[in-house]
Structure formats: structure tokens, C-alpha cells
Amino acid sequence: MSDHKNASYISAKESRKITRFNRRVTKKLEHEREAAGKDPSLYTTVMKDPNNVVEFDNVCTYFFADNGVVKAVDGVNFAVPKCSTVGVVGESGCGKSVTSLSLMQLLQRPSGQTVGGQIRFNLGDGTAYDIVKTPTSKMQEIRGNKISMIFQEPMTSLNPVFRIGNQVDEVIKLHNPHMSDEDVKARTLEMLDLVGIANREGVYRMYPHELSGGMRQRIMIAIALACSPTLIIADEPTTALDVTIQAQILDLLQGLKEKLNSSIMLITHDLGVVAGMADYVVVMYAGRVVEKGTAEDIFHHPMHPYTIGLMRSKPVVGRKVEELYNIPGSVPNPVDMPNYCYFRDRCEMRCDRCSGLYPPEIKVSDTHIVSCYRYFDTGEVLDYPKSVNVEEL
């Protein structure tokens, strides 16, 4: 981007060039989205595997920022099977939230855009929507009804000036406009019961500040599950809670998932949370999936050096160590990613091959896929990740 000695320095001329470029590209992309939204054949598709709820297929979500293009999610491939929990793990800034926001179409537009790939969402009638092209009016029918989201900090998601009951009522009413007020209230009380609130009539009349963090997160879960969604996205649902409450909330989520036959996409940087709950695990690094498989594959046979590093940096009860392992180095600058393996500069297992192109996906067993050259000769080589050349947009 900049040929100045200091890569983070941008001259006024360069800055104007970036602004002009961003304005042109985002305007074009918005235009294309609007046109696609008018023609159902452009956003209606079929699932590759009808047993999946959602399929991310080479998804690229970029931010056209003042300092250049941030490739927050770049060629992400994974699926969430029906009635299962998929844990998405990786360190801060690796693109976990942007992946889920792309699925909900809640990106900060126009600067945030999904520029490539498909996100197929199963409608359950043999068809699917490609969320990337689905118009906002259709998305409003999906959000809350079919996919709902639980955020990290419940206090910022609940409105401090409305009573709890009114906030849950509002969501139920919005999705069921023909329901009478009595039925809406009965449903709200039923939801409060379901999420384990003992004094439900009292809590119905309370304000968010009168509740503890754990109670507030239960309310958020009640709101998210009010319309029995097929997919629940939980983005760091327990990070703001202490450990005992964390365990209760995770148990609650797991129990409700089974009751409602939903799937959960559980986003977290905490491997402990994923270990207890997930059926499948997706490990992300710098906007890409580096390894995915069943929980057994990832926890008992980790293969990517990054996943191995994550496992080593996790404290284990009963194992005495002088010092916890710490993966050396840091994530590359997202505006200026290298064209070789993104983990290479931190990798203690790199070999000659690692200076070549970014590694392809390599299938090491029926359920286990890893993007690393160490397995190039032993596994089945699948695709290389497909990035989008922004100059061609």
C-alpha cells in the first residue's frame, strides 16, 4: 500500500486515493446488492448438504477502511450441521465476530462488505438463501425468527430504561404481530421460566440494573430463543461472567438447544468453553480457518502448529509447569497480509515449503481438515483459499 519506510504512515495523497477508491468500490457493491435483492433467483439456492443449517463457502468479508482494505474474513469455509454445536475459536481479531455478523447481515455498511463467496442458510423446504445477496426485507424475517444472536455483554444489549418484561414482550410481539397482549405476556413468562428465572413475575417488572450479570444473560437467552430459532449464534456469551455462572449459562444453552432442536454457533477465545460443549470445532487465525474437525479431532489430535500452541497455552488442572506456553510473535497486519502462510513468522515447525503460497486445505481424515504444509504428502490436498482481488472490484 505505502512505499514509505514506515508501513503505517500514509501520506495525504495516498489517503485521498484510498478514500476515492473506497467510495467507488463500496458504491458499486451496494448497487450490485440492491439489484440482486430484486431477483429471488439470484439469492435463492440449495444447500450442498441438506443436513446443514448453514454453509460458509469461501466467504470474504472486507472493510474498506481509511488505512486500506482490512481482509477481516478471507476465504472461510465451514458448515454448521443440524442440531449440533460448532465452536469457533481463535485469538482476538481473527475474524470470529465478523464471520457471524456476515451471516446476520449486520456488518457496518457501507465500509464492511462481503465481497466474495456464499453463505447458504437452509430454509428447511429444500431451498436456501444466499445471505450475501439476500435483501434486507427478507433478512428481517430470518433474524430473530430463524437465526438469533446472544452477545457478549448483556448490559449493552438490554435497554436500561425499559422493564425486562416489556423488552421480551416487544420481541415476541414483533415476530407474532397477531398475538394478543395476554398471550404475549404468557409467552414471556414461559420463556423466563425456561431460562431458570425463579421469581418470574417480579423479574418481569424489574429494570436491567436490578439484575445480576448472570440473570441479565439469561434474559438475553430468553429473548434470543423466544421464536425457537434453528440457529443460535452465541458470541462470547460468558466472557463477562464469573466461572460458576459461566458453567450454569452454558448448561442452560445446551439444554435449551436440545429442547428446541436448534444448532449453536459458539464463538469464543476460551478453549475450555468449547471443550465442554462443542460437537465440532473450527480454529481461525488471521481471517482464515486453519483447522476444523470434531471436538475429539481438535482436542485429542491437534495438527496445525497454531492449534497445538493454543492447547499448550491452556492450563491443565493437576499438570505442574514452570511457565505456561506462549505462542511467540504476533498476528500480521490485516491491511497488508503476506502471500505465504500467515502463521509462518510465528511457527516453530516451518519447513522449506512454507515459503510458497498460502497452504491449501488438506483432508487428514473424513472429519479433520488442516491448512498446513506439514501434511501435504500424507493427506488429500483440497482447495487453496480464494481471496478476492480488490483492484478488480
Ligand SMILES: Nc1ncnc2c1ncn2[C@@H]1O[C@H](COP(=O)(O)OP(=O)(O)OP(=O)(O)O)[C@@H](O)[C@H]1O
Ligand atoms: N468496522 C470495522 N472497520 C474496520 N475493521 C474492522 C471493523 N470491525 C472489525 N474489523 C477488523 O476485523 C478483524 C476481525 O475482527 P473481529 O471482531 O471479527 O475479531 P474477533 O475474532 O471477533 O475478536 P475478539 O475475540 O476480540 O472479539 C480485526 O482485525 C478488526 O480490526
Ligand code: SF4
Ligand atoms: S504451513 Fe508451515 S509455517 Fe504454516 S503452520 Fe504449517 S508448518 Fe507452520
Ligand SMILES: [Mg+2]
Ligand atoms: Mg468478537
